[in-house]
Structures are given as C-alpha cells and as structure tokens.
Amino acid sequence: MSIARIKIIALAILGFACLLGNSNAADPSTSDPTPPISIHGFMEEAKKLFAEAVKEDEACTKLYQQMTKGGPKADSVGKQSMHVKSLLRLSERLTDLGEPAGAEFRMRFEMHEKERVEAFHAFGGTPLAQQMHIKAIASLQKNLTKRLKKIEEVFTKAKQNPLEAQAILDAAYDEYESVAGILSTPQRGPFSEMIEATNKMSPIASAHRRRMVHEAITAASSEMVKELDQFHSACSASLAGLQAGKVTWDGKSLTGPEFVNDMMRAGFVNQARLQRIIALQHINRKASSDDLSFESNSGKVPAHGIDPSWSEQLARLKAGLGDTAVKLIDRDTLGLSASDLIVRLGDYATTLGKYSHRVADDEWNRAFDAAILKAAARVPETEKIVRNYHDVTNELLKWKERFAGKQESILSGNTKPLGRVIEGATPQTDTLPGYFRTGLNAISYPLIYNSTLEALPVLGKNLGKDANAIIGSVVRLDSDSPVWISRMDNYIYARLASDFYKPEYASKLKTELMIDDSKPPLSVRAASAVTTAERGDNLIVGGTINEVFAEGSLMRMISMKENAAPFSGIDAPVSLAIDQPTNQVSLRAAVSPKWYRHRYFAVGP
Amino acid sequence: MVENVQTKTSSVVKETIAKVVPMGSVQLSLDEGIEVPICSARLLNLGGGRTSILQIRSYGDDDRDAVKSVLFQGKTSAASIQELVGQTVTGQLFAQSDKETGLWQSDSEGPSSIKILALQDTELVGEILQSKMVRVDGKSGYPSGSFRAVIVKP
Numbered sequence: 001m002s003i004a005r006i007k008i009i010a011l012a013i014l015g016f017a018c019l020l021g022n023s024n025a026a027d028p029s030t031s032d033p034t035p036p037i038s039i040h041g042f043m044e045e046a047k048k049l050f051a052e053a054v055k056e057d058e059a060c061t062k063l064y065q066q067m068t069k070g071g072p073k074a075d076s077v078g079k080q081s082m083h084v085k086s087l088l089r090l091s092e093r094l095t096d097l098g099e100p101a102g103a104e105f106r107m108r109f110e111m112h113e114k115e116r117v118e119a120f121h122a123f124g125g126t127p128l129a130q131q132m133h134i135k136a137i138a139s140l141q142k143n144l145t146k147r148l149k150k151i152e153e154v155f156t157k158a159k160q161n162p163l164e165a166q167a168i169l170d171a172a173y174d175e176y177e178s179v180a181g182i183l184s185t186p187q188r189g190p191f192s193e194m195i196e197a198t199n200k201m202s203p204i205a206s207a208h209r210r211r212m213v214h215e216a217i218t219a220a221s222s223e224m225v226k227e228l229d230q231f232h233s234a235c236s237a238s239l240a241g242l243q244a245g246k247v248t249w250d251g252k253s254l255t256g257p258e259f260v261n262d263m264m265r266a267g268f269v270n271q272a273r274l275q276r277i278i279a280l281q282h283i284n285r286k287a288s289s290d291d292l293s294f295e296s297n298s299g300k301v302p303a304h305g306i307d308p309s310w311s312e313q314l315a316r317l318k319a320g321l322g323d324t325a326v327k328l329i330d331r332d333t334l335g336l337s338a339s340d341l342i343v344r345l346g347d348y349a350t351t352l353g354k355y356s357h358r359v360a361d362d363e364w365n366r367a368f369d370a371a372i373l374k375a376a377a378r379v380p381e382t383e384k385i386v387r388n389y390h391d392v393t394n395e396l397l398k399w400k401e402r403f404a405g406k407q408e409s410i411l412s413g414n415t416k417p418l419g420r421v422i423e424g425a426t427p428q429t430d431t432l433p434g435y436f437r438t439g440l441n442a443i444s445y446p447l448i449y450n451s452t453l454e455a456l457p458v459l460g461k462n463l464g465k466d467a468n469a470i471i472g473s474v475v476r477l478d479s480d481s482p483v484w485i486s487r488m489d490n491y492i493y494a495r496l497a498s499d500f501y502k503p504e505y506a507s508k509l510k511t512e513l514m515i516d517d518s519k520p521p522l523s524v525r526a527a528s529a530v531t532t533a534e535r536g537d538n539l540i541v542g543g544t545i546n547e548v549f550a551e552g553s554l555m556r557m558i559s560m561k562e563n564a565a566p567f568s569g570i571d572a573p574v575s576l577a578i579d580q581p582t583n584q585v586s587l588r589a590a591v592s593p594k595w596y597r598h599r600y601f602a603v604g605p
Numbered sequence: 606m607v608e609n610v611q612t613k614t615s616s617v618v619k620e621t622i623a624k625v626v627p628m629g630s631v632q633l634s635l636d637e638g639i640e641v642p643i644c645s646a647r648l649l650n651l652g653g654g655r656t657s658i659l660q661i662r663s664y665g666d667d668d669r670d671a672v673k674s675v676l677f678q679g680k681t682s683a684a685s686i687q688e689l690v691g692q693t694v695t696g697q698l699f700a701q702s703d704k705e706t707g708l709w710q711s712d713s714e715g716p717s718s719i720k721i722l723a724l725q726d727t728e729l730v731g732e733i734l735q736s737k738m739v740r741v742d743g744k745s746g747y748p749s750g751s752f753r754a755v756i757v758k759p
Contacts, residue, residue: 342652385652388759392649392658392678398669399676399699399710406708406741508713512697519654 027549027588028452030460037104037452037551037585040558042280043097043213045163053090053105059083060112064119072123074132080119081181082174084112089170092202095582096209098283100448100552103583107451123182132182139179140191147172151197158204166205173198214295217280221297224277228313231270235263235324242331256332257347260325264355267321268565274314275568279557281306282581304579311573318570322364325352326371333375341382345372346520353527354479357538360571368524389522393513397529400512400600407602411542411595418469419489422548422587425462426455433458435550435585445577446491446585452550459548459587467545471496471591474539475566484536485567491553491577491586496543500593501536505601509533529600536598537566543593553584627728631663631675633750635709635738636702639673646729646754648686656680659694661719661729661754675700675750677719677733686756689721689729698738700748709746712737719752729754 028035036057039050063080066073088109094102123129150172158165176194188195238249238259247259254262286294289303298309329348333341349372356364369390376386416424426446428434433450437443449455471494473487484496510516510533513526521527532538557574560567568574576584594605629644641663649658661677679696683689698717700709711717717736721729733750740746 339653382652384650384759388649388651388658389655391647391759392651392660395660395662395676396678396697402701403699403708403710403741406706410706410742514651514655 027551028456029547029549030456030463031547033452033456035452036108037101038555039094039099039101040552040555042558043209043216045209046094046097046099046101049090049094049097050099050101053087053094053101056083056087056090057105057108057112060087060108060115064112064115067119067123072119074128075178077116077119077123077129077132078136078178078181080116082177084109084116085177086170086174087112089198089202092206093209096206096213098213098280098554098582100554100582100584103448104451104552107448108453111451111453124184129182133187136179136182137187137191140176144191144193147176148193151193154197154201158201162201162205162208166201169197169201214284217284218295218297220280221277224274225297225313228270228274228317231266232316232320235320238263239324239327239331242328245332247328255347256328256344257351260328260348261351261354263324264321264352267317268355268358268570269562271314271317271570272560272562272565272568274310274317275565275574276558276560278306278310278314278573279554279560279576281310282554282557282576285576285579285581287579305575306573314570314573318359322359322367326367329368329371329375333378336379338379338382341376341379342385342522343520345376345382345386346522348372349521349524349527352524353521353529353531356524356528357532358566358570360569362525365523365525365528372523386522389514389526393521393523393526396512397525397600404597404600404602407604408540408597411597411602411604412470415468415470415542417489418471418486418494418545418589418591419492421463421467421469421545422459422492422589423490425467426459426587428455435459435587443578444490446587447578447583448552448585456548456550463545463548468542468594469494469545469589469591471541471543471589474541474596476501476535476537477561477563477566479531479535481563484539486541487567487569488586491584492589493586494541494543494589494591496541496591496593500541501539501596502603503534503536505598505603506530506533509600533598533600536596539596539598541591541593541596543591543595545589545591547590549588549590551586551588552582553586554581556586556588627726627753627755629728629753629755631661631733631750631752631754633675633700633733634748635700635746636707639675639700639702639750641671641673641675643668644675644752644754645757646686647757647759648681648683648689649759656682657684659683659689659696659719661752672704673702677717679716679719686729687724690724691721693718693720693734698733698736700738706740706742708741709738709748712739712745725753727756729756 026035027038036054039046041047060083063076063083067076087105091102091105091109094105154165154169173194180188180191238247241248245255246253247256249259249262285306286302286304294301296307298307300308302308333344336344352368356368373386377383423436426434427436427438428449429439433454435446435455471486474484474496475487477483482498484498486494510530513521513530515521515530553576578584596603628642630642631644633639644661644663647660649660651657658678659681663675664671676699677696679694681689681692681694683692695716695718698711701707715737718734719731720734721731723730730753733752735747735749738746738748
C-alpha cells in the first residue's frame with residue numbers, strides 16, 4: 001500500500017467522528033447474544049471481512065439446523081466444511097487487523113467445527129455418503145490440473161499483491177472444499193494441494209496484513225504527534241500575543257476567558273483523539289522484554305507494553321492546558337481597577353469551572369484558585385473579597401461533601417460495585433462459559449474464552465432481573481449530551497438511562513454559593529460545583545442492571561467519539577492488561593439508576 | 606505594709622489571668638451533646654454585590670478534621686462586629702458529633718439562626734436558637750445551643 005493511501009486512512013481516523021458505538025447495528029447482549037462483537041474498522045478491509053464472517057457464521061448455523069432437523073442433503077457436509085473453514089480464516093484475518101471480533105469469531109468457529117465433526121461422523125456411514133465419496137474423488141481428480149495451474153498463478157501474483165492473490169486462492173479453495181469436505185483426511189491424500197497452498201499463503205498474507213496495520217498505525221501516530229505540537233505552539237502563540245485583554249486564536253480575536261474556553265474545548269478533543277491513538281498502540285505492543293518485533297516511535301523501548309512517549313504526550317497536554325490558563329490569569333489581570341479585576345476573575349472562574357472537574361484530585365481547582373488569589377492580591381481590597389469568598393464557600397462545600405459522602409455510604413449499604421457484581425456472575429471454568437477465568441489459573445480481567453452465544457446467556461441468568469450495583473465515576477459527555485456513562489472499572493462500565501438526573505439541586509447549590517447572573521463565582525471550585533450539579537457530572541450511582549453488552553476493549557477505545565474525553569480521562573493513558581490485546585473484552589451494563597450522589601449532595605430513591 | 610504587698614500580688618495575678626488567650630467554646634444539644642472548647646467568629650466582607658457572612662466555627666485551620674465540630678455561616682448586613690450585638694443572624698448550621706452517622710445540617714426548608722447577646726472583650730457571646738436539623742441517616746433533631754466565639758480578623 002502506498003504511503004499516500006496510508007495517510008488517507010490515518011487522517012480519516014483522526015477526523016473520524018465515529019459513534020460512541022461501532023460499525024455494527026447491535027452489540028450482543030444478555031437479551032440477545034446472537035450478534036457478534038463489533039469491529040472498530042481502523043483498517044478498511046476489516047469491514048468487508050466482518051460482513052463475510054457474519055454471513056459464514058449464519059450459513060454454518062442454518063446448515064447445522066437443517067442437518068439436525070431433516071438430515072443432511074447430498075452436498076450439505078461439503079458445504080458445511082467450506083463455510084466452517086471460511087469462518088476460521090476470516091477470524092484469523094480480523095485478528096491480524098487488530099480486531100477483537102476476530103477472537104470472538106474464532107470461538108464461533110470452534111462451536112461450528114464441533115457441529116461439523118458431529119455431522120461428518122453422523123453422515124459418514126450412510127449409503128448416500130458412500131456415493132458422495134466416489135463422486136467427490138472423481139471430481140477432484142478431474143479438476144486437479146486446473147487447480148494446480150491456479151495455484152501457480154496465485155503464487156506468481158502473490159509476489160506483487162499477496163491479498164489479491166489470497167482472494168483468488170480463497171475462491172478456488174472454497175470450490176475445492178465444498179467437494180472435498182465430505183472426505184476424510186486419508187481419502188483426501190492425493191488431493192491435498194489446496195490445503196498445502198493455503199498453509200503456504202496464510203503466513204505470507206498474514207505478515208502483509210500485519211505490516212500494513214503497523215504502517216497505518218505509525219502514520220496515524222506521527223500525524224497525531226504533529227497535531228499536538230501544532231496545538232501547543234498555537235496555545236503559546238496566543239498567550240504571548242495577549243494585548244489589551246485580547247488574544248488571537250484560530251483566526252479570531254477573543255477575550256482571555258473566551259480563549260481559555262475555546263482552548264479547553266480543543267484541548268479535550270485532542271485528548272480524546274490522543275487516547276484513540278494510544279489505544280491503537282496496543283495492537284502492536286511489546287509482549288515482553290525479549291520481544292524483538294516491537295518498533296519504537298520515540299526510541300524509548302519499554303520492557304513490555306507501549307512506547308512511554310505516549311504517557312508523556314498525555315501529561316504534556318494536561319500540563320499545557322493547565323499552565324496556559326494559570327499564566328493567562330496572571331497576565332490578563334495586570335493594571336485593572338478593583339471592580340474590573342473582580343469582573344475579570346469572575347469570568348475566569350466561571351469559564352474554568354466548566355473544565356476543572358475533568359482533572360483528578362482537585363489538581364486544577366487548587367491550581368486555578370491559587371492563580372485567582374494571586375491575581376487578586378494586586379489590589380488589597382480585591383484580595384480580601386476573593387479570599388473571604390474562598391473561605392466561606394470552601395467551608396460550605398467541605399461540609400456538604402462530608403454529608404453527601406455519608407449519605408452515599410448509607411444508600412450503598414452492602415451493594416457491590418458494578419465490576420464485582422458482573423465479575424461474580426460470569427466465571428469461566430472448564431465446564432462453564434464466562435469472561436473471568438477462575439480456579440488455579442485465575443485471571444482478573446475479562447477475556448474472550450467463549451462466543452457471546454455461550455457466555456452471555458449464562459451471565460444474564462446469573463444476574464437475574466434485580467441485580468443491584470454501585471457505579472462510580474459516572475460522567476456526562478457534554479453539557480447537553482444524552483449520554484451518561486461510567487469510566488471503566490476493570491474493563492466493565494455502565495451506560496445510564498438519560499432521563500434520571502434532576503438538576504433541581506443545582507439552583508439550591510448556586511444560591512448557597514451566592515452565585516447568580518449578576519454575581520459570578522470567585523473560585524473555580526465553586527464554579528465547578530455548580531457546573532457539575534447543573535449537568536449531572538461526576539456522579540456515583542446506585543441502580544439495577546437491565547442488560548449487559550459485550551464488546552472488544554480495543555474496539556471501545558479505538559472508536560471513542562471526539563467528545564468522549566470524560567470517558568477516558570486526561571490523567572492516565574488508556575491501557576489493556578494483557579499481552580493479547582485483541583482477546584480482551586469489555587462488558588457494558590445498561591443500568592436504571594435508583595439513587596445518585598453528586599460530590600455535594602445525594603438524591604435517594 | 607503586709608496588706609499592701611498582698612493587694613499588689615493579687616492585681617498582678619489578675620492581670621496575668623486576663624492575658625491568657627481565650628479559645629472560645631460552643632455547645633449544641635445534638636445526639637449525646639456536642640461541646641467544643643474552641644470557637645472563633647469572622648465577619649467576612651464579600652464586596653459590593655454580596656451580603657457579608659458571619660462565620661462561626663469550632664476548629665482552626667489545623668484541626669479541620671476534629672470529630673466534634675460545628676460550623677455556622679449566615680448573612681448579615683452588619684458592617685462591624687459591634688453592630689452584630691443584639692442581632693439575629695440566619696443561615697446554615699452544620700454539626701458533627703461522631704464519625705459514623707452523627708453528621709447534621711440545617712433542614713433545607715428552614716434555616717438555622719443565632720442570636721448575638723454581647724461582645725465581651727474579644728469574644729462574641731450568643732445563642733444558637735432552636736431549629737430543625739436533619740441527620741445524615743434522615744433523623745430529625747431540634748437542637749439549641751450557645752457559644753463564646755473569639756473574634757478573628759479575616
């Protein structure tokens with residue numbers, strides 16, 4: 001593939017406003033486990049492979065149903081063999097393209113392979129089978145030369161274009177297998193050329209696909225680094241160009257608070273895109289210290305996992321946004337009168353209060369409020385007012401937080417966190433299909449051990465209708481978004497019904513913090529309290545699990561929407577726990593909230 | 606002669622006692638009763654657009670996590686501490702009597718009030734008027750109390 005084509009794909013990913021979902025209509029769930037898990041579609045070919053795999057899976061299922069009901073028709077066994085083997089190769093190719101759907105289709109293949117073996121043996125002894133064997137051998141003999149010639153053409157073509165060559169071989173193989181599938185291995189003996197050809201082609205095409213993926217990820221990665229560099233330069237340039245309370249950003253002349261607002265919005269879009277690129281790195285990650293196949297972008301090679309320069313990029317983005325805001329407050333408050341200074345600080349507090357909750361541990365609340373106090377200190381009268389406002393509101397918020405925290409404990413009772421509830425309901429053992437391996441080789445994160453058809457119904461049955469759980473870190477994607485989701489807890493997360501939150505408590509909080517349209521907050525902490533209360537952001541929720549959906553963890557992280565910054569957070573890079581990232585699963589619970597706790601108040605059932 | 610020495614000694618002792626720094630105190634009849642031998646008051650000016658706040662609290666900056674603690678914050682138009690005497694100030698009252706469920710706040714429908722009775726030297730003396738408070742587990746209480754709050758210049 002040419003570099004130009006790779007660039008197009010990479011840019012498409014960067015500008016790709018994908019759904020907070022996937023390219024598939026429905027995800028498999030405890031209510032309907034039949035759909036396969038979805039693809040992220042980073043590589044264009046994945047869409048075609050996925051669509052074909054869906055067809056093959058359905059064909060296998062239909063054929064098996066027919067055969068168990070009415071007994072096999074003459075060509076059923078051969079056809080079944082062809083579809084089953086087709087499903088296997090599609091699953092392997094999807095895995096090569098970094099798609100978790102490949103691992104799940106692999107599980108479906110194993111289910112169908114069992115069915116095939118069963119049908120093969122059931123049919124084998126019948127008189128019809130004997131007739132078919134004779135016919136098959138004759139047909140295979142007749143077309144041997146044609147097949148050998150085709151194989152020769154395919155391998156000539158493979159030198160230039162392995163994927164096209166493989167496609168031609170696939171078609172020839174399918175024709176062969178639908179006839180040969182009825183024969184046992186010894187019977188096939190003289191006619192194994194197609195199998196040998198496939199086994200020879202497979203690693204060639206696989207290496208080619210994996211190299212293409214690697215190149216596409218590398219291209220997307222360097223584009224992202226360039227974009228981040230440009231973003232940081234633009235922030236510095238705007239800050240440096242501050243004059244008479246005006247700043248130029250994105251071709252517009254803005255006030256300081258307006259610029260901070262636009263910068264923060266753009267910054268969080270960049271955070272989401274950066275997290276998507278970080279997720280992509282997991283496709284090529286270093287499995288262990290002696291994994292020589294890993295190629296570092298930055299020259300820094302980890303013992304295992306992904307290039308550490310990505311954590312640095314994320315930290316740099318967070319620091320860049322925070323530092324620019326702090327410096328701007330400092331520079332944009334020089335030489336103002338007492339009354340103008342109060343107005344300016346109120347504007348900054350209001351604006352930054354829309355974003356400060358996205359950084360953990362009050363880091364931004366503290367940094368921005370310190371900057372506000374420092375700026376206020378330029379005018380003694382203003383300093384007193386701002387300091388007193390902080391004093392009063394911080395005391396109030398401290399007590400309210402303490403009260404809400406205790407209410408949360410009481411409301412929680414013995415209810416377990418969502419992750420524990422679901423983990424407990426989907427154990428995987430030698431005899432039980434599930435997502436968490438238990439026993440001697442217990443693994444603490446969810447992997448694809450079975451198809452959704454096997455594992456999800458068991459999970460649904462174990463949960464029952466009234467499974468309650470506590471969901472932490474519930475975020476709303478934006479002020480007017482209908483989406484409330486929780487951050488992942490061990491790859492398990494929740495999506496909440498969008499009509500549960502009542503913003504009535506926000507106006508009470510506003511009054512308590514002495515804020516209204518004519519009196520802005522004088523601390524970011526107070527502004528943030530109101531913002532999050534109005535939106536219903538950063539909540540802890542207790543509710544009932546209605547349904548659980550399965551998806552590939554990689555798919556979820558690569559497919560994040562550009563407004564999904566709150567989902568992945570700016571404090572840490574998205575991570576995958578294991579050495580085979582394409583096997584890792586996320587379980588998404590649809591939850592009906594019963595009660596919830598905002599930082600500063602709780603609302604009971 | 607001896608009498609004069611005794612009188613002189615007594616007045617020195619009295620002066621010394623008067624210079625011991627007062628810490629204030631507050632009590633509130635909640636749960637087993639809350640009594641804290643520390644209490645301070647601040648009159649906080651919030652600038653042109655906002656009414657000042659009288660803050661009375663039973664902890665300093667170093668012991669914010671004290672188990673037994675009380676906070677009152679209410680609006681007042683008094684321009685000085687002196688003007689507060691005789692006033693009733695209405696606002697929010699919070700109290701903690703223990704680390705489990707002993708956490709209280711003013712009822713959302715009806716705020717709490719304090720009455721300033723006197724200004725004695727450096728202390729504001731007053732009553733916490735009876736009002737409805739709600740505990741974190743939903744239980745209601747109707748406490749009253751009193752305080753001597755050392756005035757701190759903000």
